[in-house]
Amino acid sequence: MTDNSHTQNLAELTDELLNKARSANSGRAAHGVYSGQYLKQALLTLTAGTTMAEHDSPPEATLQVLKGSVALSAAEETWELRSGDLMTIPPQRHSVTAHEDVAFLLTIRTDVS
Template sequence: MSTSLSTLVPELLDEARAHSSGRAARTVRGHTEHRLRHTVIALTSGSVLADHESPDEATLLVLAGRVRLTDATGGGDGWTGCAGDLTDIPPVRHGLTAEEDSAVLLTVRL
């Protein structure tokens, strides 16, 4: 299976703009037969993924726009990334804010 992220990102951003939440997502790989799950998440500017617990192991790749990954414990300064930036998601409670219309690829180990 292959997916064109360059095609999917604009589609999901359009969906996010149409939703009151300002968010849209699609899992592109990672069902019962896989060890990793890859999900593209689109967020309009100012949209937030509220603080939540960290998965076991995960990374975040910014595909478009600019996002801020925040540490809900107050123990860190957070991380701001723009298109092409990749980071490990810290193993603490965290949130994500879109500083402009953005799309990210979240990869988690199942």
């Protein structure tokens, strides 16, 4: 087994990525923070009003809001998430809209299809 142990400061990375998102035409920035055999994690940032258009859901994933607030919408439902909230992403197409500048940790299980 390979030792992938290392420390990252997500608060510092959040600030860095939010600055990138604010200067990007897309209003978004992201950085992979972990990639293992069965798990991937990415830190994503969106500026206020930015939407990630509807897209397919991974088979199993969670979204944890680290800063700010977002709406996650799928089918006929919308969930309002704010700093500290953790949600299992529904297994259908969905979109994400930032109400304010936001940073969230996306965790995806990769050993299922």
